[in-house]
Amino acid sequence: MPPAIEIRRVSKKFDIGKESFDSLKERLVHLGRTKSEEFWALREIQIDIAQGETIGLLGHNGSGKSTLLKIIAGILQPTHGEVVTRGRMSALLELGAGFHPDLTGRENVEMNGLLLGLSRRDIAKRFDDIVEFAGEQVASAIDRQVKFYSSGMFVRLGFSVAVSIDPEILLVDEVLAVGDEAFSQKCLAKIKQFQREGRTIVFVTHGADLVREICNRAAVLDHGLQIADGKPAAAIRTFREHLFATGRAGEAQSIEVEDEEERPAGDTRPPRRVKAIRITEVTSSHAHQSERQHVYPGEPVEVEVRYRAEAPFDDPIIGIGLWDPNGHRIWGGNSLTLDASIGRLERGDGSVRFHIASLPLLDGHYTLQIGITDRDGQVIDWIDSMDGFEVGQHDKSVGVVALQVAMERRLVAVGPEQAPTEPTGADADADAAEPTKAADTPAVAEPPAVADQPLINAVESLD
């Protein structure tokens, strides 16, 4: 079966600095003096989305994810490349976007349905279902002008129409977060239903948890570049790293330089950009390399990162992360947190070494993640889940961290007055349910991210 959506080398250029000269006078006044600046919102994005796949497009504001969604929807046209979609498509970019306040709910349903590509007859057939899904409140007001609707009713009717067209491809922006909780649940339930029915869903969000919950694939965009595409967990990790790193103050220096390779005249494609600094090799080593491959808990290890700078670069930050076999980050740090400023890199090759004095870890395969960012945290190059260390162990303790634990046995006479007065039932239960929790969560833990998402929990219970 051909993919439901093929994004073929899509680039989108915006001319920025132009929009302030909308009137003729301003244009004339500034004629010749304003060279509008080219801004590539997307560069050579290439993604094939199979039918039935639910893919999350992750990225922070300005990453180009919404632009990409609009291009898939056909609202914007790409400057280069093309998007091929197969199947009826409904885009939930803004619910009730097409509603005219002076028309009644009924008239707007018809209008919106036509805008989404339904025929008048189809709309008549589905009309009752649409109104029913929108809820009783809307049903009773269907012949009133929508300007008298509450924003909740507006959104409900908009969503009803959008899903009623029976889309084979559903494009969803972060709209579902709005509106009341009950309706959000209803929307998510509907999306999950679509998923079960094997429809293709593209989900744009900056909420990694929503992606983890709903998607079976995720692509991460950053400044118009596709920096990850794959399983949600791995993509989210990359995305998280980004988010942490982004302080984003002041003008960043270009993290890419133009490829020096000759381009044929008349080639209007965006110049091929190469990373300003490239990680060329990462090697991990330990003192007993010649005798055994693995290390024992507590032994020192070393990581060497070789790089090539394509152009001089000020103040790059080189970071390293260590991940356990369960995909938890055990430790992360960079030249900034380690007080080892790199300063200016000249063009050419170089290397840095991380000395880890002791690796207090238990049995398992630990992976490394190496990244180079500019001083504002913008990623220049990134290498994910590469081989790190194989740890073996002498004793039989389980978990991740090789804690130094000694046990002492002592006999104490227990008196009756020591009956517990503060029962800790809830905690005890939680511990019982997840015995390895303490061990799985190292001291340098990921921030708690799941707790503030009532949406997800709600859906879980619905399912």
Next chain:
Amino acid sequence: MTLSLDREPLAPRDDPPARVVTANVTLRQRVGEIWAARELLSAMTRKELKVKYKNSVLGFVWSLLNPIMYLVIFYLVFSVFLKNGIPLFPIWLLSGLLVWNFISMVVPGATGSILANSALVKKIAFPREILPLSNVGAGLVHFFLQMTVLLAGLVVFQHGIDVGFLALVPLAIITMVVLAAALGVFLAAVNVFVRDASHLVELALLAWFWLTPIAYPFRQVSDLLPRHGIPFWLLNLNPVTPIVTVFQRAFYNRTSVLLSNGKDHLPLLPDVGILWHLTFLLAVLVGSIGVLVLSMRLFRKLEGNFAEEL
């Protein structure tokens, strides 16, 4: 329509109908998309009409009152105060004014149509040409409504029409529609990027009205031109003029009239056959189609950035 200007459409793809979003859409594909969305076009047209008179008590009566008001004023000014002596001046005036009212309603409406519907343009994908074209549709509805005023006038004054020229009227209406659509599509796209367009259109229409022989007869100007060595038919360079003169010939049905003083004849329209009118009408039609094709090409080119510019 001349469609050979464009490249061949993309190679057909396997399996379910594929929709391609790209900067390269052929005119043929575009016309197909608009045709597929014809129900939307008619709904949009009705919306234009409905929204215009929503919450107003008189509703559609307003669109009749407008030409009637024009009639009263122009009749008072030209027939009573200035005594131009044209008998049944309201019939003469209305024949031309119908065409003008259409142009002057559609062109500014279409110019602002993309901006006025920016919420739609930013969030929903559909052939955006629908927006200016729905103004053409709404204008056409008004046109036929106002036509009833003219027909009523013909009945009331027992004024005979020219049956031969009546056959040209449908072609004149088509020409008028294509001309308005061509200008509307062009200006709608341009106005997104240069907001001055809508102001410019207002001014231009004011001048254009008085450059068109509606309130005064064609011959009043055309008879002056040969004295300066200019062929009289150059007046027809104004594309609205051939349309207006066909309406005037058909409904007013005189090329000259005996003034009310009973002695002098006032020439109104060129004393030429139907073929002369047909030639110019066809020239305007062909020219308008050409402009429409170019406008749609420009529209497609600019459309890719509409959502971002609004």
